[in-house]
Amino acid sequence: MNYEMIKAAQSRLAGHARVTPLLSSPMLNDMAGRQIFVKAECLQHTGSFKYRGAYSAISALSDQDRTKGILAFSSGNHAQGIALAAKEHGINAVIIMPQDAPVIKINNTKSYGAEVVLYDRATQDRDAIGDQISQERGLNLIKPFDDPQVIAGQGTTGLEIASQAGEHSVSKASVLVCCGGGGLTSGIATALAQDAPDFTVHPVEPDGFDDVKRSLASGQHERNSALSGGICDAIITPTPGKLTLPLMLEHCPFGISVTETQVLRAMALAYERLKIVVEPGGAVALAAALFDQNAPLEDTVIAVASGGNVDPHIFAKALSTL
Amino acid sequence: MNYEMIKAAQSRLAGHARVTPLLSSPMLNDMAGRQIFVKAECLQHTGSFKYRGAYSAISALSDQDRTKGILAFSSGNHAQGIALAAKEHGINAVIIMPQDAPVIKINNTKSYGAEVVLYDRATQDRDAIGDQISQERGLNLIKPFDDPQVIAGQGTTGLEIASQAGEHSVSKASVLVCCGGGGLTSGIATALAQDAPDFTVHPVEPDGFDDVKRSLASGQHERNSALSGGICDAIITPTPGKLTLPLMLEHCPFGISVTETQVLRAMALAYERLKIVVEPGGAVALAAALFDQNAPLEDTVIAVASGGNVDPHIFAKALSTL
Numbered sequence: 001m002n003y004e005m006i007k008a009a010q011s012r013l014a015g016h017a018r019v020t021p022l023l024s025s026p027m028l029n030d031m032a033g034r035q036i037f038v039k040a041e042c043l044q045h046t047g048s049f050k051y052r053g054a055y056s057a058i059s060a061l062s063d064q065d066r067t068k069g070i071l072a073f074s075s076g077n078h079a080q081g082i083a084l085a086a087k088e089h090g091i092n093a094v095i096i097m098p099q100d101a102p103v104i105k106i107n108n109t110k111s112y113g114a115e116v117v118l119y120d121r122a123t124q125d126r127d128a129i130g131d132q133i134s135q136e137r138g139l140n141l142i143k144p145f146d147d148p149q150v151i152a153g154q155g156t157t158g159l160e161i162a163s164q165a166g167e168h169s170v171s172k173a174s175v176l177v178c179c180g181g182g183g184l185t186s187g188i189a190t191a192l193a194q195d196a197p198d199f200t201v202h203p204v205e206p207d208g209f210d211d212v213k214r215s216l217a218s219g220q221h222e223r224n225s226a227l228s229g230g231i232c233d234a235i236i237t238p239t240p241g242k243l244t245l246p247l248m249l250e251h252c253p254f255g256i257s258v259t260e261t262q263v264l265r266a267m268a269l270a271y272e273r274l275k276i277v278v279e280p281g282g283a284v285a286l287a288a289a290l291f292d293q294n295a296p297l298e299d300t301v302i303a304v305a306s307g308g309n310v311d312p313h314i315f316a317k318a319l320s321t322l
Numbered sequence: 323m324n325y326e327m328i329k330a331a332q333s334r335l336a337g338h339a340r341v342t343p344l345l346s347s348p349m350l351n352d353m354a355g356r357q358i359f360v361k362a363e364c365l366q367h368t369g370s371f372k373y374r375g376a377y378s379a380i381s382a383l384s385d386q387d388r389t390k391g392i393l394a395f396s397s398g399n400h401a402q403g404i405a406l407a408a409k410e411h412g413i414n415a416v417i418i419m420p421q422d423a424p425v426i427k428i429n430n431t432k433s434y435g436a437e438v439v440l441y442d443r444a445t446q447d448r449d450a451i452g453d454q455i456s457q458e459r460g461l462n463l464i465k466p467f468d469d470p471q472v473i474a475g476q477g478t479t480g481l482e483i484a485s486q487a488g489e490h491s492v493s494k495a496s497v498l499v500c501c502g503g504g505g506l507t508s509g510i511a512t513a514l515a516q517d518a519p520d521f522t523v524h525p526v527e528p529d530g531f532d533d534v535k536r537s538l539a540s541g542q543h544e545r546n547s548a549l550s551g552g553i554c555d556a557i558i559t560p561t562p563g564k565l566t567l568p569l570m571l572e573h574c575p576f577g578i579s580v581t582e583t584q585v586l587r588a589m590a591l592a593y594e595r596l597k598i599v600v601e602p603g604g605a606v607a608l609a610a611a612l613f614d615q616n617a618p619l620e621d622t623v624i625a626v627a628s629g630g631n632v633d634p635h636i637f638a639k640a641l642s643t644l
Contacts, residue, residue: 021343021365026406027433040365042597043343084348111349271637275364275630277597308597312641315593319634 001148001243003194006155006187009056013156016088017052018044020157022164022302025273032290035300037168039161040276042308046112048234048282049157049184049306050081050144056153057142058085066091071139073126075101076234077307078144083112094139096130102311145183146241154184158191161302165196172198174297176256176285178306179203179212180235182244188304189251200298203248203255204284206232206263212240212248213255221245231260231314234281234307256295262287267318270305279310323470323565325516328477328509331378335478338410339374340366342479344486344624347595354612357622359490361483362598364630368434370556370604371479371506371628372403372466378475379464380407388413393461395448397423398556399629400466405434416461418452424633467505468563476506480513483624487518494520496619498578498607500628501525501534502557504566510626511573522620525570525577526606528554528585534562534570535577543567553582553636556603556629578617584609589640592627601632 023038041049058070069092072082079095086093095109099118110116119129134141142150158175165173175192177185182203189201203212209230214222223239230236240248258266263280266287270278278286285303288295345360363371380392391414394404401417408415417431421440432438441451456463464472480497487495497514499507504525511523525534531552536544545561552558562570580588585602588609592600600608607625610617 018343018345021340023340023365027430030433043345043362047597108349111352268634271599271634273369275369275599277593277599312590312593312644316638316641319638322634 001151001190001247003190005148005152006159006191009149009152010156010159012059013052013055013153016055017156019160020044022161022168023274023276027273028269028290034297036289037165037300037302038270038274038286039157039302039304040274041157041304041306042276042278042282046077046080046084047307047309048077048081049154050077051084052156053150053153053183054078054081054142055085055088057147057149058089060149061140065140068138068140069093071130071134071141072096072144073130074144076105077309079105079109079114080112082142083109083114087113094133096126096133104311105309145181146243148243151183151187151243153187155187155191157184157304158188159195161188162192162195162199165302170300172298173300173302175199175201176204176288176301176303177201178235178282178285178304179205179255180281181237182212182240182248184304184306185252186244186247190247193251201252203252204288205235205255205257206230206284207257207259209236210255210257211238213257215240215245216248216252216255219249232263232281232284234279235284254295256288256292258284258287258291262291264318265321266290267315268321271319272322276305277308277310277315278305279307280314282307323473323512323569325512327470327474328481328513331471331474332478332481334381335374335377335475338377339478341482342366344483344490345596345598349595350591350612356619358611359487359622359624360592360596360608361479361624361626362596363479363626363628364598364600364604368399368402368406369629369631370399370403371476372399373406374478375472375475375505376400376403376464377407377410379469379471380411382471383462387462390460390462391415393452393456393463394418394466395452396466398427399631401427401431401436402434404464405431405436409435416455418448426633427631467503468565470565473505473509473565475509477509477513479506479626480510481517483510484514484517484521487624492622494620495622495624497521497523498526498610498623498625499523500557500604500607500626501527501577502603503559504534504562504570506626506628507574508566508569512569515573523574525574526610527557527577527579528552528606529579529581531558532577532579533560535579537562537567538570538574538577541571554585554603554606556601556631557606576617578610578614580606580609580613584613586640587643588612589637590643593641594644598627599630599632599637600627601629602636604629
């Protein structure tokens with residue numbers, strides 16, 4: 001995965017992915033004591049940046065391969081991104097989802113036209129189901145982050161950040177990115193290394209699920225001890241990707257982690273000051289921009305709000321902090 | 323007020339007002355049985371379109387007049403728009419607000435640097451206070467809607483709608499606009515009459531506060547019998563403006579009104595499907611786009627989401643409809 005692949009993905013995504021706005025509020029700046037911009041990827045199609053990578057990967061397939069259809073594993077945002085991008089290409093998508101995934105995410109994925117295959121996490125082997133379906137139907141498997149064309153698609157967010165920050169005359173900035181497997185972070189970092197070399201990218205995770213932060217510190221793949229129990233479900237993954245970690249080690253000097261209290265407060269402030277809906281996993285970067293006074297960051301911080309697919313009762317909980 | 327004034331306002335607003343995105347969701351289209359686009363003016367600076375008109379009017383003053391400062395009456399969005407636009411011009415703003423206005427709106431207006439003068443609606447005469455302050459300090463009064471340069475500023479929203487709809491190859495559409503005094507509606511209608519003559523603009527109001535709808539039907543200024551009691555506070559005004567009604571009579575064939583239940587449901591769907599925060603008065607147009615099956619509208623409807631300054635408890639009430 002390299003810069004040229006991101007530029008190529010941008011050409012394929014033109015007219016499909018939204019160029020999401022870069023928002024700001026003087027109140028947030030005053031509160032944080034720094035200049036904050038928010039790249040509102042929650043306004044992307046399907047409510048998260050995942051549409052970019054999904055569309056990029058599907059559009060990069062040969063016509064012959066693509067017509068066979070797509071297979072993906074996901075309990076959330078990747079599923080919806082794949083479903084919509086497949087529909088737009090006029091091809092079938094099969095999404096294997098855990099049967100305890102949120103009903104709204106299962107229904108949304110079906111609404112975009114995908115075939116959803118549910119499995120029982122406790123008793124069934126997801127990979128075996130996937131292998132069987134893939135062999136029977138000859139589908140193309142698109143992984144959620146460890147795929148070069150997925151990373152390239154997510155990297156188009158970085159091209160837009162460089163261009164939009166330039167319009168605000170920002171020449172030096174810390175760019176904070178909500179990080180699960182690292183597809184978005186590594187894509188943005190690769191894009192900015194070329195287009196805005198004085199910008200430094202940092203992955204942000206929830207406390208207790210900071211495998212990327214620890215991997216950047218140790219230089220090797222670290223794992224999370226738990227994979228559930230937090231509100232930031234969209235970005236909780238076991239360990240960074242095989243493709244994404246080397247890119248992050250090259251471009252990202254350190255990671256940051258935030259508390260769930262800070263995440264809920266960041267969601268509330270995004271509601272109050274920016275008028276956008278951000279899900280917990282999509283709010284960790286803004287939380288760090290607002291509340292982390294220890295990390296050595298630039299005076300200008302650009303936080304990616306990576307998604308907005310949040311259940312109303314969690315959102316109401318965030319609002320109750322106002 | 324004419325098209326050329328809107329184009330001139332657009333030049334003055336360039337680099338200041340945000341070009342807000344035109345959003346859509348296949349789920350909303352399926353639900354409504356028509357193609358819906360949402361012009362997300364809730365993402366404008368200060369959380370509403372009012373910033374456009376405020377900036378337009380202040381920037382249109384002569385340098386000599388402008389340095390004297392601005393006077394405005396408002397309990398809400400106009401106050402915040404004037405306060406920020408005045409701050410950006412480096413001049414003082416005095417905003418006369420009722421002392422029972424929402425604390426958050428008073429505090430926001432102060433945060434943007436304006437001097438807030440509170441009065442008691444029951445015992446004090448707002449206009450007398452305004453006259454006295456204006457005479458003592460020689461301030462420029464900027465009215466919330468019945469001012470040509472304010473209307474021109476709001477009309478820049480229409481220029482953007484024409485351009486953005488063109489990118490989606492929309493050549494014919496009904497454009498629904500949340501309507502209080504008519505500044506936004508008449509500005510957009512004037513802009514579109516030139517740039518997209520096959521688009522038809524309709525003001526939308528809450529049931530029971532439909533003075534503009536009735537005025538369009540009768541051809542003269544009709545009044546609301548009540549000015550409080552609804553959740554759509556931002557767009558409840560006694561009667562259409564002297565400048566705005568003739569423009570609306572020229573361009574808008576009829577108005578639409580919606581129920582508060584429809585408004586709350588539209589706010590919830592904007593949260594769920596578009597990831598934007600819309601206030602009740604800013605959601606009436608989307609409510610009509612989603613739920614009005616009686617009005618003779620085009621197959622493509624563009625609804626302006628005009629503002630997002632909503633108290634958390636009202637927003638939580640909207641979410642409870644999901």
